[in-house]
Amino acid sequence: MESLEALLTAPGAPFAVVRGEDGRLAYAEGPRTLREFAETTWAFGSTPFLISETGRMTYGEFFAAASALARRFLDAEDAGGYGLRPGDRAVIAMRNHPEWQVAFWAAQLAGLVAVPLNAWWTADEFAYALDDCRPGVLLVDGERYERIAAWREGAPEKAPWVLVFHEEGRDVAGARVERYGELPAADPLLGPPDVDVAPDADATILYTSGTTGRPKGAVATHHAHMGAIANPRYFAALSALARGLVPGQGPAPVGLLTFPFFHVAAFTGFYGAMAAGGTLVLLRKWDTDKALAAIRQHGVAAFGGVPATALQLLDRAEELGDPLPTLTGFNTGGAAAPPQIVGRLTARHGERIEPRNGYGLTETLGGVTANFGAQYRSWPESVGKPAPAVEVRIAGPGGEPLPDGEVGELWLRGQSLIRGYWEDPAATEAAFTADGWFRTGDLAVLAEGRISVVDRIKDMVIRGGENVYCVEVEGCLHGHPDVLEAAVVGVPHPVLGEEVAAVVRSRPGSGLDERTLREFAALSLAAFKVPARVLVQEAELPRNATGKVLKREVRLRFEPGRPGHPDGDLGRPDGDLGRSRDAASGE
Structure with missing residues (x-):
């Protein structure tokens, strides 16, 4: 494997890296901005990009729609546009509709800062993020429109524009509110607006999940996203070489992507697909039977989802006797993958389906390590090795590097990391060292270059x-x-x-x-x-x-008086197994 890694990362190779003036490693070649990356997809033309339960969208249709919307963003209001300027924030809040991708990439083509928000937030949670980022336009579906309407009416400044997708019969009329379905048809010959986007310009604000407190806006530049795009491409190329294949050859991949688009695990998926001209199959919401039907109908080769949905898919396939004949890749992310996943895949399908997991955070813009194939089967508790433009340190209490085999905090440094938190210098200083290392808050151990995440420090x-x-x-x-x-x-x-x-x-x-x-x-x-x-x-x-x-x-659940609380002896230091209690009802 090491010789294959060298083949891909040697000077002049596709994934060669250089060290920048800031001390971080970065890929030497490739597009400089998300706008440049999006422009390359026009070459895939009539190839299907997104297949949903309501239809499909080709790369050509996608790029024309994104370009037309980008022009509308920047056109003056008296000319029928929104009068936005590069650097303004564009909030995106909707389900995994194909138009989510149109909205996100339109923002990039216009030089705006895309702010994807968690589609399942409440009205109060949306209000917090909207107050924080102060958007110039809201790109929402009908469900989300109802949750942001009150905030918009009470906005202290001029209400931002709202473009509503899939309103599904809801009343969304109002000043500075438009329905996407009523916009003029996109002209495929026009292309995107003429905007100069710099690599160090901000591209996105991604809000953290907020499982330990108020979400923070993680700000990433175009340069960082270029690293996030190269990382999955590198792992895909390494996987192909390890299986005796030539990277980039063969049919364009078809994948079932079940991560919410606002989550960085989805970024790893759709970046990888777009780089190869692949097709993504989407579900409106997770349904195991619909997922199996989609895999059969569209010849899905790669599944991507959180471990919970992955296990549900395997369970249901076994119940139905479905051999998943088209699947060749099984990717999990977004949460720690139980070791049983790779064991079950191997026991039922041998080596035909390649398992893959990895490690990534909002602050790393998706996966920065990967474990796959034979390596994953041999080390199922590992998250693999880092991408070429990512450095790893297992740090002791004082930040000192620890030797292999010792548990410490996982620190990361590299191209795909965010530059900091939106208008929060204290949080940025707490998370990053002066020389650019990011403190992940995860406990990990390093052995022969492979990382195993042990736990969250707080857990x-x-x-x-x-x-x-x-x-x-x-x-x-x-x-x-x-x-x-x-x-x-x-x-x-x-x-x-x-x-x-x-x-x-x-x-x-x-x-x-x-x-x-x-x-x-x-x-x-x-x-x-x-x-x-x-x-x-x-x-x-x-x-x-x-x-x-x-x-x-x-x-x-373990607080006294809560439903299902196990009464009686609360635990003994000797680890006695002689106690017995009734199982909780789960209600």
Whole structure:
């Protein structure tokens, strides 16, 4: 593998890197801005780009529509446009409609700063972000229009323009409000407006998930996004070479992308597809049977989704006896991947379907490491090696590099990292060192260049002075055949400080109980790591729209008086397995 990596990264090779004046590594070649990258897609012409439940859009149609909308953004208001200027913010809030991509890339072609917002936020959450970024235009679907209408009416300054997609019969009339379906047809011969976009200009503001507090606006330049585009292309090329193939040859890939477009895991997916002229199949919302039908109908070769949906897909395919004959790639992201995924894929499909996972954050604009194929099967608990333009450090308490095998905070530095947080210098200074290293907040270990993420620093349980990594315990629980999901947290203990607790979603009808799970965990975990409290339920675990388990809500399940709270002995230092309690109802 190392010789293949050198083949791709040697001087003059497609993924050669250079060190910039700021000390960061960056790719030596490639487009400089998202505008330049979007302009290359016109060459794919009549190739399908997006296939949804309501139709399909070719690359040619996509580029013409994005170009026309970009012109409308910049045209003066008295000429029928919105009178925006490069650098103004364009908020995008809608489901995974094909028009989401039109809106995002129109902003890039016009030199605006795209601000994709979480489509499942409440009106109050939208209001917070809108007050923070102060947009010049809102690009929303009918569902989201209802949630931003009150904010817009009470905006302290002149209300921004609103363009509504898929209004579906809703009343969206008003001053400075337009319906996308009523705009003039795009002229494919016009192209985008004439705008000079610099590589160091801001391209996006991506709000963090806010699982630990108020979301922060992560600001990324065009130069950073070019790194984010090159990273998946590099991993795809390395994967092809490892399988004896020539990168870039063969049919254009067809993928089922289930991540919400506003999430950086989706950026990794659609950037990779657009770079290769690939086709993306979309679902209006996650439905396992519809996903399997789409895979069959469109000959999907690559699946991309969070681990929860990936496991549901595998479960349903096994129930139906569906061999998934067209799939050759199975990608998970957005949350830690249980080791059982790669084992199940290999047991049922051999090496025909290549498993892949990786590591990325909002602040890295998507995946910056990848683990795939034979490497993944050999090291299923790893997130792989970093991309060429990414440096890794496992840092001790004082920021000093730790040797291989020692657990420390994962620090990253490279091209695809954000420049900081929107109008929040204190948060930026807390997250970045003076020489550009980003403190991820994740605990990790490095061995032979491979990274294994152990836990979030804030999620680690300190039980009687012993460190317990939640990811390790979750991985163990996932190994039980009747466990569909597991979330491990630390809860207060009067003697130990913290105790290990778990909420587990069981296979319906399995009869799984706490004692069985604790005995199973004790087979492979030290006694102090075995959860002292376990709630078993058939209901799904609470997750945000990006698939991350909401640990705050999980912890609340263990507060006295809460439904399903396990009464009685709250855990003993000796790890005794003799206690038995009723399983939670999950209601």
